Amino acid sequence: MKEGSGGFNIGFNLGQIATKEYFDYEVDDVKYPEGSVVAIFDMDTVVFPVVSVCDKTSVVVENSKGQTKEFKNRTKFKEWCKQKGKNFEDYSIQDKVVPEPLSHCLNSIKVSTERLAKEVGATHCEYYLGGSGNFRMDLPLPVRYKGTRASQRKPTHLKDAQNYVVNKLGAKKIKGIECDDFVSIRTIEVNKQKGVKGVLITSDKDALQTFSSLAYVYRQGVEYKLDNPLGKLWIQPNGDIKGTGLKFLLMQCLCTGDPTDGYIPTCFFNRKYGQKTYYKLVNDIDNVKELLTVVITKWKGLVGDSVTYMTWDDELVTKSWLELAELYWSCAFMSTEKNHRTTFEDVLKYYGVSYK
Numbered sequence: 001m002k003e004g005s006g007g008f009n010i011g012f013n014l015g016q017i018a019t020k021e022y023f024d025y026e027v028d029d030v031k032y033p034e035g036s037v038v039a040i041f042d043m044d045t046v047v048f049p050v051v052s053v054c055d056k057t058s059v060v061v062e063n064s065k066g067q068t069k070e071f072k073n074r075t076k077f078k079e080w081c082k083q084k085g086k087n088f089e090d091y092s093i094q095d096k097v098v099p100e101p102l103s104h105c106l107n108s109i110k111v112s113t114e115r116l117a118k119e120v121g122a123t124h125c126e127y128y129l130g131g132s133g134n135f136r137m138d139l140p141l142p143v144r145y146k147g148t149r150a151s152q153r154k155p156t157h158l159k160d161a162q163n164y165v166v167n168k169l170g171a172k173k174i175k176g177i178e179c180d181d182f183v184s185i186r187t188i189e190v191n192k193q194k195g196v197k198g199v200l201i202t203s204d205k206d207a208l209q210t211f212s213s214l215a216y217v218y219r220q221g222v223e224y225k226l227d228n229p230l231g232k233l234w235i236q237p238n239g240d241i242k243g244t245g246l247k248f249l250l251m252q253c254l255c256t257g258d259p260t261d262g263y264i265p266t267c268f269f270n271r272k273y274g275q276k277t278y279y280k281l282v283n284d285i286d287n288v289k290e291l292l293t294v295v296i297t298k299w300k301g302l303v304g305d306s307v308t309y310m311t312w313d314d315e316l317v318t319k320s321w322l323e324l325a326e327l328y329w330s331c332a333f334m335s336t337e338k339n340h341r342t343t344f345e346d347v348l349k350y351y352g353v354s355y356k
Helices: 044-053 074-084 102-119 158-169 179-191 205-209 245-256 275-282 288-303 321-332 344-350
Strands: 037-042 055-062 068-071 092-099 124-130 172-174 197-201 215-219 222-226 233-235 241-243 306-310 316-320
Touching (some): 037 044, 037 179, 044 102, 055 074, 124 158, 158 172, 172 179, 179 205, 179 215, 233 245, 233 275, 241 245, 241 275, 245 321, 288 344, 306 321
Parallel strands (some): 037 124, 037 197
Antiparallel strands (some): 055 092, 215 222, 233 241
């Protein structure tokens, strides 16, 4: 097995601090021989879960008498207070973190990447990490994009693990856009090579909304072939709606949003509208033009001609229904080509949808 840059032999010397970052257009389109299977890793989705698990977290509470007790988390402590008839507010709380040895963490990353590469039958691997300058952080949303994550504690070994995959796997840090944007671009790019299969390896659900002529995504042990821009939806056993392609993307952009990333368009809706209603509205549609027409008609009915609101950085703005749709499209749409952002209006025009 070979990488796009560097060998697969992994030791535990961290090497130099990883500071070099790349714009998407600065990453070479490495060419592969026919018959190659190229695993394109979103290493953020590999590294972060591993380093998080390597931190054993708990809370230590102390009462007014100086007596202490340890709990797995605040929820468990509150449950104990309720059972014992204690007042939660009478205790001070300290977070406790005990990290596993760094070598354990790095070995887990090594094992995970090797296993995933083997599962997709990779002959070559490319590795990417998120860097600085995420354009979405400046979007004029009511709540800043991923703003809720700013106060969250970062795992102990995160920086060391990132340095490790840069120095030992040859991973590249991407700046200006998010890593999940770039790996989508790169996967499509590789699949355009004659006789070459590019497989995006990620745990991110957003990867499944990539709509292109051909892309492969390996997520949670399942390989998805994305060769239909329209995509499809399905109902999970727990009732959640999941999917692929434009059907799934538009659900995220113009219906449910993503509370984890901090964008929720429903705050502008004039009536209740959720994923199950969206599913009933679009599930049987069999062409992109009709899908877009139905969705924008519904969107205009939900938000009206325009909305006025205060942004996360205290600016009062007014946006038309289309400008608001563009804003939420920017939050969710994964890029499909380097140095270019396809707008929602671009898509409407391309499919001949009347919208003015």
